[in-house]
Amino acid sequence: MKFILPLVSLCLFFLSASLSGGAERPNVVVIIGDDQHWRDYGFMGHKQVQTPHLDKLAGQSLLFPRGYVPSSLCRPSLASILTGQYPHQHRITSNDPPLQKDPNRTKAENEAEFLRLRAETIKPIDAAQTLPRLFAKEGYVSFQTGKWWEGNFARGGFTAGMSDGGRHGDKGLDIGRKTMEPMFDFMREAQTKSQPFFVWYAPFLPHSPHNAPERLLAKYRDSAPNLQTAKYWANIDWLDETCGSLMTFLDERKLAENTLVVFVCDNGWLQDPQADKYAPRSKQSPYEGGVRTPIMFRLPGKIAPQRSEALASSIDLAPTILKALDMQPTEQMPGIDLLDAKARDGRETIFGECFEHNAVDITDPASSLKWRWCITGNMKLIVPNSARVPDEKVELYDLQADPDETTNLAAAQPEVVKKMQQTLDAWWNPSAK
Numbered sequence: 001m002k003f004i005l006p007l008v009s010l011c012l013f014f015l016s017a018s019l020s021g022g023a024e025r026p027n028v029v030v031i032i033g034d035d036q037h038w039r040d041y042g043f044m045g046h047k048q049v050q051t052p053h054l055d056k057l058a059g060q061s062l063l064f065p066r067g068y069v070p071s072s073l074c075r076p077s078l079a080s081i082l083t084g085q086y087p088h089q090h091r092i093t094s095n096d097p098p099l100q101k102d103p104n105r106t107k108a109e110n111e112a113e114f115l116r117l118r119a120e121t122i123k124p125i126d127a128a129q130t131l132p133r134l135f136a137k138e139g140y141v142s143f144q145t146g147k148w149w150e151g152n153f154a155r156g157g158f159t160a161g162m163s164d165g166g167r168h169g170d171k172g173l174d175i176g177r178k179t180m181e182p183m184f185d186f187m188r189e190a191q192t193k194s195q196p197f198f199v200w201y202a203p204f205l206p207h208s209p210h211n212a213p214e215r216l217l218a219k220y221r222d223s224a225p226n227l228q229t230a231k232y233w234a235n236i237d238w239l240d241e242t243c244g245s246l247m248t249f250l251d252e253r254k255l256a257e258n259t260l261v262v263f264v265c266d267n268g269w270l271q272d273p274q275a276d277k278y279a280p281r282s283k284q285s286p287y288e289g290g291v292r293t294p295i296m297f298r299l300p301g302k303i304a305p306q307r308s309e310a311l312a313s314s315i316d317l318a319p320t321i322l323k324a325l326d327m328q329p330t331e332q333m334p335g336i337d338l339l340d341a342k343a344r345d346g347r348e349t350i351f352g353e354c355f356e357h358n359a360v361d362i363t364d365p366a367s368s369l370k371w372r373w374c375i376t377g378n379m380k381l382i383v384p385n386s387a388r389v390p391d392e393k394v395e396l397y398d399l400q401a402d403p404d405e406t407t408n409l410a411a412a413q414p415e416v417v418k419k420m421q422q423t424l425d426a427w428w429n430p431s432a433k
Contacts, residue, residue: 025196026260032202033265038292049233053244061296064312070352072267072290075149083128084318084333091124094359121362125150129330133157135198143186145175146202176203176242206235232271265293286354286371286382310344349376351427366430374424381420
């Protein structure tokens with residue numbers, strides 16, 4: 001009998017530890033900025049834009065200033081974050097289906113056909129092994145806010161959310177700009193129920209329209225080179241302010257110590273000085289102004305704050321997050337675990353691909369391809385698809401000496417081009433079908 005009571009106590013101890021361990025699994029909050037140049041943060045060296053909250057987060061994180069997204073257009077970029085796959089893999093390459101301008105149809109018939117095709121473009125998300133679906137298998141609840149192109153939030157595997165199915169987020173676009181409460185309410189409820197959670201915080205910021213409150217615009221009216229830039233900078237400040245609110249919420253609810261916070265931007269932006277739109281060589285382009293973004297991970301006590309010059313990609317976010325939670329990435333995820341220093345150091349090249357804003361053929365990713373690109377060390381190769389951009393040439397840049405990509409070295413270094421082209425083709429060669 002004297003052995004039975006200790007045995008029962010031991011069993012109860014392990015049962016209790018198991019249950020509490022489930023409740024204490026790290027939460028995950030992914031913050032996704034929208035249309036921001038990679039330099040336009042205090043922690044990235046900008047002298048005028050004020051981002052104190054993101055600066056603080058960067059100082060607490062494993063920071064990758066040489067981070068990239070594979071595609072510089074929001075919808076395919078967001079899908080890559082969610083699935084850990086390149087656009088040609090998850091098959092979401094463009095924001096919209098082909099424009100409908102068939103002269104044999106009425107305007108209403110063209111619009112109806114556009115909506116039918118849009119419904120078809122959303123279908124790939126239904127079968128994708130998204131982060132919310134993988135988390136659900138481990139008892140997580142998940143919440144979608146902000147930018148979202150794939151129909152109702154549930155189609156991405158989220159258990160709750162704000163977007164009903166509008167083109168790029170509908171009601172979800174209120175987050176950050178109008179309110180933070182739906183997201184905070186979700187986290188309060190999950191915490192009350194001791195449920196680990198995943199939050200997708202993708203506010204429509206600093207995305208155009210650049211209409212930040214006057215109190216923020218006033219900071220930049222006199223220091224910016226023009227009013228349009230001042231408005232863009234004010235929107236960046238607005239994004240930073242919402243991130244501060246989110247960090248404060250996690251602190252006040254005592255969630256910060258057990259929440260993995262991830263930051264990335266969906267694509268870059270260069271401000272047109274004359275209009276509320278982007279300038280060339282930024283969004284929708286293969287240049288640094290379109291595809292580069294800082295990437296960071298914070299989990300106090302488990303991820304040591306440091307600045308890594310290793311190449312990082314948003315393709316790596318899904319496997320990194322899953323590994324941090326002791327979960328396994330799927331076989332379809334080609335990225336690496338960025339928390340693994342050996343994996344980071346062993347990587348030689350990262351890849352990307354840019355497509356038409358409106359798909360050419362929604363069933364064939366290659367039909368909409370404009371450029372493929374890759375970076376090995378400090379050298380960057382950009383290869384155009386002559387079928388879509390016939391006037392473009394192969395480009396090679398030394399990003400260390402020429403971070404703004406002003407001098408094309410392709411003609412001067414043909415052997416480098418040849419070697420990198422072979423590496424690029426081994427990754428994905430759409431012409432080798």
